[in-house]
Amino acid sequence: MKILVCVSNVPDTTTKVIFTENNTQFNTAGVQFIINPYDELSLTRGLELTEKLGGTVTVITVGLADTEASIRKALAIGATDAVRINATPTDAYFVAEQIAAYAKDQNFDLIFTGRESIDYNGGQVCGLLAEMLGLPSVNVITSIEIDGTIANVERDIDGGREKLTASLPLVVSAQKELTEPRIPNMRGIMAARTKPLTVVEPIATEATSASVGFELPASKGSVKLISVEDAGTLIGILHNEAKII
Amino acid sequence: MNILVFAEQIDGSFKKSAFEAVSYASQIAQAHNGNVTAVVPGNVADDKLAELALYGANKIVSVKHDNLNRFNAETYTKVICNVASAEGSSIVVISNTYSGKSLAPRVAARLKAGIASGVISMPNTNSGFVVRRNVFSGKAFADVNLTTPIKVLAITPNTFNTLENAQAVNIVNAESGLTDADFTTKSVEINRVTGKIPLTEAEIVISGGRGLKGPENWHLVEDLANALGAATACSKPVSDMHWRPHSEHVGQTGITIKPNLYIAIGISGAIQHLAGVSSSKVIVAINKDPEAPFFKAADYGIVGDAFEIMPKIIEAAKAFKVG
Numbered sequence: 001m002k003i004l005v006c007v008s009n010v011p012d013t014t015t016k017v018i019f020t021e022n023n024t025q026f027n028t029a030g031v032q033f034i035i036n037p038y039d040e041l042s043l044t045r046g047l048e049l050t051e052k053l054g055g056t057v058t059v060i061t062v063g064l065a066d067t068e069a070s071i072r073k074a075l076a077i078g079a080t081d082a083v084r085i086n087a088t089p090t091d092a093y094f095v096a097e098q099i100a101a102y103a104k105d106q107n108f109d110l111i112f113t114g115r116e117s118i119d120y121n122g123g124q125v126c127g128l129l130a131e132m133l134g135l136p137s138v139n140v141i142t143s144i145e146i147d148g149t150i151a152n153v154e155r156d157i158d159g160g161r162e163k164l165t166a167s168l169p170l171v172v173s174a175q176k177e178l179t180e181p182r183i184p185n186m187r188g189i190m191a192a193r194t195k196p197l198t199v200v201e202p203i204a205t206e207a208t209s210a211s212v213g214f215e216l217p218a219s220k221g222s223v224k225l226i227s228v229e230d231a232g233t234l235i236g237i238l239h240n241e242a243k244i245i
Numbered sequence: 246m247n248i249l250v251f252a253e254q255i256d257g258s259f260k261k262s263a264f265e266a267v268s269y270a271s272q273i274a275q276a277h278n279g280n281v282t283a284v285v286p287g288n289v290a291d292d293k294l295a296e297l298a299l300y301g302a303n304k305i306v307s308v309k310h311d312n313l314n315r316f317n318a319e320t321y322t323k324v325i326c327n328v329a330s331a332e333g334s335s336i337v338v339i340s341n342t343y344s345g346k347s348l349a350p351r352v353a354a355r356l357k358a359g360i361a362s363g364v365i366s367m368p369n370t371n372s373g374f375v376v377r378r379n380v381f382s383g384k385a386f387a388d389v390n391l392t393t394p395i396k397v398l399a400i401t402p403n404t405f406n407t408l409e410n411a412q413a414v415n416i417v418n419a420e421s422g423l424t425d426a427d428f429t430t431k432s433v434e435i436n437r438v439t440g441k442i443p444l445t446e447a448e449i450v451i452s453g454g455r456g457l458k459g460p461e462n463w464h465l466v467e468d469l470a471n472a473l474g475a476a477t478a479c480s481k482p483v484s485d486m487h488w489r490p491h492s493e494h495v496g497q498t499g500i501t502i503k504p505n506l507y508i509a510i511g512i513s514g515a516i517q518h519l520a521g522v523s524s525s526k527v528i529v530a531i532n533k534d535p536e537a538p539f540f541k542a543a544d545y546g547i548v549g550d551a552f553e554i555m556p557k558i559i560e561a562a563k564a565f566k567v568g
Contacts, residue, residue: 013517017384127350136429139347157343160437166430177491208359212388223540228549232561244506244527
């Protein structure tokens with residue numbers, strides 16, 4: 001079983017989002033970067049599968065040298081080796097093209113992405129990558145088991161859940177519930193220092209999109225308080241004043 | 246200019262998101278003197294297909310095939326891209342439902358098209374082709390310029406209105422061109438929660454947090470939800486403690502929702518939670534801590550004990566419903 005886990009380096013969930021350069025750049029000053037939480041689930045599930053079936057888990061990220069702390073953490077959690085494609089991840093299309101170029105002759109049986117990155121929320125890499133590699137894909141999976149060359153998966157659908165079978169090789173994106181993330185232990189952290197981390201230069205591609213700028217949502221006016229005694233009036237207020245029910 | 250719109254059918258009928266997508270495509274067409282083609286994979290009766298014309302589809306391409314009745318990312322992609330090529334489409338509109346999220350990127354890669362997902366605006370073509378989308382789970386917006394000849398727009402459900410713009414019904418049946426070998430993924434079983442309103446589609450959401458002290462008190466959330474025809478949700482700690490299923494968790498690492506009304510009971514309003522709900526039109530926070538951050542994000546607030554407050558609201562809601 002040869003597994004590839006795509007990892008995105010994202011701002012910690014407690015980050016206050018601020019933009020600079022006339023609202024064209026996300027301000028990374030003082031921001032703590034972490035492995036995208038959904039990618040961490042992918043990594044853990046990948047490790048669980050190889051522990052059961054044998055094999056390797058390679059993590060791959062598209063990013064500059066400042067992403068190596070996250071990569072080392074992924075290695076400490078248990079990944080076999082890591083690949084960093086040395087480029088700024090400008091958009092999902094670019095990231096998918098870079099990963100596809102690396103993965104196309106590596107014969108991975110299973111490729112994990114996260115459901116989305118918690119910063120740009122595109123949720124595109126799974127589908128883009130699968131189509132570029134000519135592989136099937138299943139999005140937002142909550143469960144995956146391997147049976148020979150078949151994967152039995154469950155995915156979220158609008159208002160419910162679907163069970164599917166898919167043939168390997170396969171690209172999937174991880175949703176919560178897939179597993180519980182693992183925390184690296186001291187042995188893992190020590191081992192991570194000597195695990196292979198290959199730096200690959202990006203292939204030349206043509207941009208498909210350009211970021212124009214950002215904007216923060218308008219802040220709400222001050223809250224209108226209702227006393228506990230008058231709590232029942234809330235319904236009337238929502239109907240007559242807010243006109244929302 | 247041709248705009249292709251994917252109209253998703255579920256069990257032979259369309260949901261509101263499909264009509265929203267057709268309406269969206271139709272508005273682009275009106276602004277740019279274009280026409281709208283809707284593509285429908287799966288078996289749908291003509292009278293149902295005709296509904297798409299009501300919202301502005303000039304042509305409806307029906308691709309009937311038993312194996313296409315259930316969503317399938319790979320084969321739907323092939324069907325849509327074949328129609329896009331035949332029609333010479335320069336824009337493909339897809340509703341960003343769970344199915345749309347798996348489909349849109351595949352379509353983009355196959356058409357070598359730039360893609361924006363989670364779109365919340367009409368395209369601005371004054372300088373390039375710029376659309377606005379949600380980023381940082383609702384904490385900010387990003388404006389993105391798609392620079393390729395073909396563009397894929399995955400629009401956020403529940404964001405654009407359905408607008409009637411009746412066109413002559415023009416249904417064309419097309420061959421899928423698919424063989425059994427194309428179906429490398431197969432649906433085995435679908436379980437939809439029946440009788441409950443899906444969170445992402447709900448116009449009213451009632452949500453509970455740790456302040457409710459335990460799953461045995463969830464009747465306070467459910468009773469109000471039932472009275473108002475609302476969906477129920479919860480905060481991350483609540484789903485982490487398995488008081489409620491993960492599928493109800495709203496927030497940055499859960500579901501992002503934007504209902505008309507969001508009522509948060511016993512949720513402090515941590516930044517990660519607010520990220521998933523801040524696009525709600527009206528927010529009501531109920532919390533015993535007057536310093537809870539939710540009161541800074543809410544339109545209405547009640548500071549006090551939820552166990553004292555909720556019965557009064559539920560009673561009023563039941564009376565309102567009867568009245």
